[in-house]
Amino acid sequence: DTAVSQTPKYLVTQMGNDKSIKCEQNLGHDTMYWYKQDSKKFLKIMFSYNNKELIINETVPNRFSPKSPDKAHLNLHINSLELGDSAVYFCASSHLGGTLNEQFFGPGTRLTVL
């Protein structure tokens, strides 16, 4: 009965590789997000989708491409991984107007780029 799930939980890869992180929510929310948390626990939004449409795109390198096949899924694909991409990536979801309501977070994916 997991509300927001992410796979994989851990991802270790070499520089230059391409990888994907998957996210699914079963809460019936229409808005989903990707956040990046660095080693100092600073959490920053990367993308936000509402009903499969991109509504927020922060200053994120083009190597990061989110894809939302349906309202319940928001995947993150990263090309040509760099050392600086090492972080914990969180998926979250909420009803429309997520800043007016609580957001539900997944457990995170710890990405380590070697």
Add this chain to the structure above:
Amino acid sequence: SQQGEEDPQALSIQEGENATMNCSYKTSINNLQWYRQNSGRGLVHLILIRSNEREKHSGRLRVTLDTSKKSSSLLITASRAADTASYFCATPESGKLIFGQGTTLQVKP
């Protein structure tokens, strides 16, 4: 831009004591939210306080909001070892939530 800033960055107390964390923000808001993050886990929403509210309670949590000072505080009363976690405030800005850097709370048994 960094909207919320928390103080202190780290707090260590004994079980049973109260813990107070503060958050300051820069722009006008319509609400402020507090989240908890246990080590190695995702964030969990604790409480949302709207701009027209001054105080809100939820169990052992008490949140205050002072919009004139652009600050909020989270009080955890009668702390337990299980309260050990990082606590973040978050404020809306341009359709997204901006998180502070958090306060790391350690409650010693």
